[in-house]
Amino acid sequence: MSVTPSTQAIMQSLHQLLEADAAQSSSAVFVYDTTPSAAFGESLIRSRADSKLSSAEVHSMQTRAGAGSLLVGFVESIAFTSKGAQSSHSSAQAAVEVDGDATISEASSVPAKRASRARTDSQKKAKTSIDASAATSTVSQADKPIVVLSSTDSFLALAPSLLSLPRAGVRPALTVHVSAQISSVASDEQGVVSLTQVPALGSLFEVVKTLDQGGWTGAVVLSETAEQAALVGTALAHRLNSAGHDLVNVFDGLTAGRQLSVLNPASASASAAGESAISSILTAASIPYFSYFGSANASRVLVIPASTYSATAKAAIAQLQSAEVGLLVVRVVKPWDARQFHAALPSSAKSLHVFAEEHDEQSSGPFYDDILGSLILSGLKLKVRAVPVPASSLPSVHDWISTIVALSSNKQVPELKSLLPAEAKLAIFWDLDATPGQTETVPLHLASAFAAPSTGIDAKLAITYDNFRQGGIQQASLLLEPLGKATKDFTVAAVAATSAASLLFLSSPAVIFKAYEPISSSSVGRETRIVISANWTAEEVATKLPYSAKKALAAVAGSSNLFVIDTDKIAAAHSIRSADIAEIVFWSLYLPSSLSAKEIVGLLAQSPSFGSWEKAKLVEVNGVVRNAITQVTVESSWAEESMAVDGEDAAPVSLPTSLIPTAAGPNPDRTFAEPVAEIVGKPKDSWHNAAQRFLFPESFELEKKVDEKMRPDLPEKNFLITVSENRRLTPSNYDRYVFHLEFDTAGTGLKYAIGEALGVHGWNDGEETLDFLKWYGLDPDAVISVPSRLDPSRVEQRTVFQVFQQNLDIFGKPGKSFYEILSRYATNKNEERALHFIACPDGHATFKKMSEMDTVTYADLLRQFPSARPTVADLVREIEPIHPRHYSVSSSQNFVGDAVHLLVVTVEWNTPKGSQRFGQCTRYLAGLKAGDQVMVSIKPSVMKLPALDEAPVIMAGLGTGAAPFRAFIQERAWRKEQGYNVGPMLYYFGSRHRSEEYLYGFVLARSVSEVRVPWLIVSISFHSEEIEAYLQEGIVTKTGLAFSRDTAQKVYIQHKMNEDADMLAKMLENGAFYLCGPTWPAADVFEALCSAFVKHGRTREQAEAYIEELKEKEAYVLEVY
Template sequence: MVSQSISTLAASQLLEKAASTNSSSIFIYDLAEHFGFGSLSKQLRGIEAGAAITHDLQTRTGAGLNLVGRLLEEGSSKDVQKNNLLSVYTTPNGLAVMVPSLAFLPKASITSRIILQVPTVSLVGQSLELSPTLAPVNAVFDSLPESVAILLSSTPQEIVDFGNLAYRISDFHVVHLFDHYGAGRELGHELVQTAPSESFVPLKEALGATGYTFFDYEGAPDASTVVVLLNGSLASSAKTLAKNKPGFGVLVVRVLRPWDGAALVSALPNSVQSIFVIDEVLTDGTQGTLYTDVLAACLDSKKKGPIVRASRIVPSRIHEFVNTPSAFINFLDNLAPGSALPVQSNVSKKLVFFSSPNSPISNLPNHVFNVFSRQQSIQVRSLTDYDFLSRPGAITTVRTVLAPKPLQGNYVPIQSELPLGKVTDRDPKADFIVVLDQSLLKTHAILDYIKTNSAILLFSSWSAPEVLTSLPENVLALARNKNIKIYNVNTNSLEAAYPSSDLLNIIGSLVFLRLYLGQTANESLLKKLASDIYGIPSEKLNTDKVNAKAWSALEEVDLVTSEGGQGKEGVETLKRIEFNAINPGFRENEPALPGAHIGSWHDAARHILFPDVYGIPKKLESEEEYPQNPALRPEIPERTYLVTCSVNRRLTPTDYDRNVFHLEFDTSGTGLKYAIGEALGVHGWNDADEILDFCSWYGVDPDRLITIPVPGGEGRVHTRTIFQALQQQIDLFGKPPKSFYGDLSKHATSKNDKLTLQFIASPEGSSMFKKLSEKDTVTFADVLKLYSSARPSIEILCELIGDIKPRHYSIASAQSVVGNRVDLLVVSVEWQAPSGSPRYGQCTRYLAGLRVGQKVTVSIKPSVMKLPPSDLQPLILAGLGTGAAPFRAFLQHRAMIKSQGKPVGPLYYYFGSRHQSKEYLYGEEIEAFILDQTITRAGLAFSRDGRKKVYIQHKMVEDGKELARMLYKDEGVFYLCGPTWPVPDVYEALVSGLVEHFNFNEKDAGDYLEGLKEEERYVLEVY
């Protein structure tokens, strides 16, 4: 009699245990381990006697040849004793690479066989999301030798049974494709595990002994339309849907090779008239393997067969069908018109937990799972996914489904019961959502996944009133429209009272139970539950105090009385949750690929050498004359260019306290084009010496490689040295926002540092934050040194800080005049902090240090500073200091037009600085423009040269009549560029001109200038 046991481990884990017990060696390819399959086998090798030895391998051309060679050897005595069963872990992409090598496999025998355990999960599309698609391997099924059997499993129990079955088959090598996208990782199933057997039997006998057949039919016994598809995640969903659609059936293929056409025909109902064969293919034009098999079987049948049609679905459609069940339902309804298939189920209750891996209460979903697992009448299932790419820092999503025992009907994957794709009104939604990271409500469309009239439990650093002022108004509006109740728990007060994360999770689970149980919950019931679940009170766990804290911590956010717009202004574009990682601990103490991690040059090289394996699309040839260089800041939406510094000349004397300098960049061969008045975005670098000093202090090797997910980069990652990342990308010497202090507090080991950082991040710490930010002008690096016990790993630090933003400078040249060149006028930003340490503007320091010939990455930003449509319109240009930059371009352009003999309108130029002898910027050019009458009148104000300070507004008052006439009578345009402080005085000068010379009163004159703004004739670019 076969020995059996019941286990609550995930099916994939039981599969690894079976492989470890039955194999002589296990070969783990990198792709499988990246997707969370293989780590347990390595652990078992170290803790269980007789567990198979494991070998790490890389997926590359020729993969599998070493395995074939191993089978062709006679083997050691140990191999013979264990029947030389070799287990291999890889993915569909990896299997596709191995197929040419597997063609050389020797005939399978009891003493020499290979078992490939293949978790069906692959990266798809530019977003690098995970999908259960079989498309990568579909095209090569027929290339496998006849000695290879192909088994497919989709439910947790099937995965366990087929995993064990593969080691009992005596006459075939085996490829076992199992659903690791969902079913294989679900927790909570009571799975029957069969003990290892020493008997080996042929495939058909082994399959029959377990009660399985080659094909599994579900649906109407008199179905006229049948869909045939390979076993997997979609098949599980299709079988459930088929039970409730008259005249419709689903035939699932469990054994693809050896193919048994007669068994397929006998499994079909006699009434079938149309067969639709769903083939998962890479492109619409690819012929699927399954279609040709089914068609041949039906043609070989002695009776008149049904019409067989191909229905090909590409990876993007599969991804859509899995994550948006209504889309799959629509697809099936189109194949077999009739009554619509039901989507919603009222039997189960669905919960979703959203958090970040570093949250102190990230273990709360496990606590809740354990609470419900104790209930004999409840079946609880759970599935955990990770999103490392839609935002820095990663998102953990835990879906939990509760249902009464015993379960009714077929197995339904959690992703079908509770999808997180682009859900519609027809798709199932959560009954209850728990948010453990408050920022997710501001960045992601969490509310799309919850039913109307439901509740959200939010753990945040906010009080209930602060939730209303912190969340975007469109999020609050959606909550009101769906009648969602939001309940808040202030984690700052909890952490202050209970710094232990274990206690925080216990309190969190009790708060959850209070809210989830609804009106039946009271303090005494919660106290009893706390005692029952967490045991007898002790010094470390006083259940009375913990329960009282849990009862008092919950606050309802009043969305009704706040209606009318207390939320954060502006409409935030909310992202959807993505699924792009399974194993967050692939590297010890570091997040898994594709998130941020420290690595070697292999991380960069493997994406270049094996793009198909990683699902990276091939780059198409660009038809542009000057295509975008993909190496230039690919994470930003603007087009970037690599220009060359040709001139870097200081304009002010070296003994003057302001360093104003002129830059020229050669744009030849870049395709860079710009218009008058536009700005140049400069992607500056941090100072190299300061980066090296920081690396030395922080204890990191600047030459080690780091792979960082690109913010806003559609799932892209890039690999560079730590020095390059800190110098060229990470804003280490930028100004930290308030949220950084809260994020950093999670990494502090000193209690004082932790509490101080939490205080600064709280509303009560606003004054301290303001002092640090505005008076002390601290940088990210300064904060790390102030609170030195908070030292996250360098890859996490990079994600916490974020990218250097481009600084924009008005272009000081007209391309119509200078050609392949762009000029800038820049002043170095330097000051001294109260501590006495010097401070520098990050980008101006970078620009000031540029050498001739040095390359610079730049982009173009449109500006409000535009020329009017007619050259005859008068121009009034007012610039202070480097605010003269765009007006140099204006003057160059006007001078060129004038030199061509074309008529132009008058141009009044006002310029202000401290001293004419030291800061008359482009003075020689201005004087030349005055002489050739490009400038009709110049109002030059040098405030420190005379006994009385004179500013440009004084010069404008002198010309009040002419300025008013140009603006009121001649369609003139006024421009001001520079600091904000003179704006009110300049405004008053123009108003006084209109009042004095054109009979306006002050109010009407002010209204007239406001109207000019709408006409783009009163233009301010101030900073």
């Protein structure tokens, strides 16, 4: 396929076509669609003051109860004035004679008066003589149809009004274009809330049933593709309206409605000119009632209304090439023709499987009832089953494949067929929906260039938007086919979902990989050329690509088809847009490699994007781009790589491979992506979005039960708890700061089990944060919109100070990628070279020194290289978020009630250069005071007591590793108080000095407390929390205390364990062993246990095998760090 960019043709959507047709062929257009960011009819509303663009009155309406009143009034005014003129020439004459003002007593409503005045004005301007011909002219103008542009929601609201209209024949005909699309909120099995767009056909069929029962006599036609809907909405609508019939034209608003292609309005066929009955007009216009797709010998037939549902089901059948299952697509639902339904079915059909939207486990409805009625009338004896389709989500092609396979006798899924024609090309573009370099506009520019008549190419472009993941992402699918050979059976979305792309272009990959898997085994193939637009070197690609992407590339992609290029860097160097660079990259890879650079420049010069460029500049930039496109070798070893988590292989989290549409257009709130100068320094409107959320919380909530005090961006269940005590355990003159924290959990619903960890969402130090913001020149009080860091379905408004104190780990250690990012922004050449060197493999030693020895933070790095000034958007995107730090809970909830305790040691150190460093979260916790509130979550753990209360327990803790064992001991003490027999507990503890670090070892008396419940008062003796008290009471059987600095020769816990070898071996016959603390003693502890088993009669091999057996039974548990 070749292309010569030439004169730009008009690419337009079905929406734009229908809007233009309505403006010219109707007397009035009522716009009821309120789809955010891209409403159907929006262009008409903007241009309604321009009489050259529209001869019709345009009314922008609200979608609410009673929304059709104005429409009814307008139609009545025409029906009771203009239609009356047909019966009396004098009434038409009088309407012009009375000082030019028409008598409007017949019209009772304000809209009716407006319509009458409008007609009178037109009569004045025409200055026609008062005779019968003038009256006839007035009537013909008044008889022009009225058009309604609506969404699913607004059509539902209009239904009662449509039944209130005067009967057909005494009023102008009505065409209602329904762009079927509503927002739907659904929860998956894990309870994660997601937003998507669905047609809601079940509700639409309910309305059609209501209209039918109310005596409405128009036609309702459904369309699967933009081309079908264009024919229905223009040629068929004109012919039906001319014959006095109403029409409801239904199509999918997200796919058919917004797909861009070269669409032209169709004209009514000559054969339809003399017809008047709806059925005759439909036949003459070649609009089938039903359309069958699939094997002529199918025994099972899916029956689905024409929509995105049928489009994806059709794609699934085509991929499977199923001989057993066919598809009957319903195009005309009113008037319903049972005979044509019978005729459309294959004679081999034995069972029908009918589409039914599933609401509250109910899977029937008017559409299902029509099918049953047709079978009864025709006398066919077929089995009928409902195919329940979730009302809150759209089934994918793979979902339909599963359904079809389940209906087939052969349950094996065969090799799937690609729906991309052999001569066609498919280009997929992933990007943010708004970028400084405008790279998101590249697909539209390319589609317009290909649409030129001289290219010989039929271009179609489908763009979908996700406003809620990563602040706004778009996926554009550009389908290029030979002119005259374009596929009519499948939508662009269906082809893209079932075929490997010819070209896959990824901009902002680091952001997109957090929400989607654009590189997968289903989206790329051996011939797919993959371009990554990022500031990555070829060597870095392997380290930055997700695990799943590398697997897919190694498995199916060609080894020489992966490329990387930094479009932003080239654009900045030549003072042009990144979009221009991206277009040149596309043409470089799309055009035949045999073309010379001179020939390519000649072709580019004819493209609309580069027509105004000087030839020398185009030659220079094209040469730079061609040299900058770096080929990356796909290594076969990528297929064998494992994903290690904490040293163990783990399966990666699966992400969607295709974009989940949540909106009709780009995210209008993407203010975080603006340049720094526009969002800092107290811009006057920076607080508006935040204020809207406070004023109208019900409009922004997804879950009504969310605690307003909690941060909205955290996906796991979180709790806001209150500090009740913060007590230092080590002496104030001791160099280690170990402290005990108690939190009040009353009323929060927080529940935890023994051994679990408390995840604390800590903040950065306030003064240090303000100091950094002041140095960087950011206003801490400016309000910005940022994507939620953990929940991609939300955008939140926060002050700059809140973002840097509570969201971003600005004082954490940056990875190599951040050095490379900074190099892009460095205006000082020496700094740019230094940053780039550290980020490349040759600079590994320097990076390791800065990271591990100097512990350089993000803030340090920005200060060290001051000429590099990323925008706030890039800082938010590239700096790691503050992750929760987890601490073992040191209390038993049964023992302490509505409380949770922690044992924490602050982390402090000095760098070789003398800079003082602090652990981010321990510093935060150390500064808490009684009454402060903290956001926490619970993390499960394998550190739990044996199921049997009488099982022996051996605990070994070093320093703050004593925390979970304090909880163990409390739980056993509580169980004993309840009358249970508890087994022996052996407690080993190690630290440096007994007098300073015998944590929880000194006796502090605690009084007996009364636990009160409404029907009972129980007196429980709460044991002293200290170890010695538990030892005296027999809860702890024996302690092995090792204080390494208190003796001339250092003593550690493994030495104490060696002393108790016989006891250990006996207790571990049916007991459990736990170690908590730093990693270093783990090997020595293992040796001590092996020695104990050997002394007790086992061989070394048997001892090691037995410990492995204990591990399998979770009776040998290490929690080391």
